[in-house]
Amino acid sequence: MNLYPFKFHTIFKEKIWGGEKIRTILQKDFSPAKNCGETWEISGVKGNISVIANGPLKGKNLKEVIREYQAALVGEKVYQQYHDDFPLLVKFLDAKQDLSIQVHPDDSLAQTRHQSLGKTEMWYIIQADQDATLISGFNRHLDQASYMEHLKQHTLDDILNREVAKADDVFYLPAGRVHTIGAGLLLAEIQQCSDITYRIYDFDRVDDEGNKRELHTEEALDAIDYAHHDDYKTNYQPKKNQAVTLVKSPYFTTNMLHLDQEFNRNYNMDSFVIYVCILGMATLTYIGGELSIKMGDCLLIPASLTEIFIQPKGECKILESHP
16 A cells, blocks of 8 residues: 555543633644643654554554554664654643653653653744743852752742743754743643653642642653753744755754745655644655645645655645654
């Protein structure tokens, strides 16, 4: 069978900090949940494996089709490295309240403690309420002792780098960078396929039953990168009808395709490609068929499909990612 672009059933995650924008902006119905903080769009995380929603392989999960089609689906190099595991995780997040202040371990620490990949990620801000902020890194150089002193004195805010975030901003967060998504932000997240989070501080919130969420103070100490950086936001030059690189990391590359005319992509790189549509709609034509994509849709383009024609309907923005 010839492979084709896969759509998947969305996995909805109700969160203590979640809101309504997954439904009101991305047009994804998460009922009967009270809110939706995250959607997992393409996932190989154990217990949350994405299930195909279209075409002849509808109903099969991602791990099953990787096992069956191997390099034809993910690419030879990717398959040799990850075997039946999928290396990336794609989400949308809607923060009605601030998320916890947190950090993720790198590959070495995650493997030692959890037999897992680490978690390096990037954020693309889709929509931002006025004056919405996020935290990325520290506003000064620290060491473990000075960080712990601020934690004990409840003065973390004094050392964290908080930035106003606007639509189309991009933030790259390597494993080890302390961060949080602030209230009023809707974003797309591309990350390593890992669900390991160390929660540092949660604003003393309680759930419906009056319980505080678990903190991981000790676990976080060895995971944190205490360095200070001059600029935490990714600078890029927007251009239409060409691929603009947003992030190029050891784990994934993400480009922006901002299109208002037909665009041809030739992929000769021995890898799958992920499309995340963040504005408008388009028709994709490939050998063997065509498929529509609209804001909020995510597609997995198999490695065997090396040419894709994209016909936007008006203006369209697509995040294009691959390992």
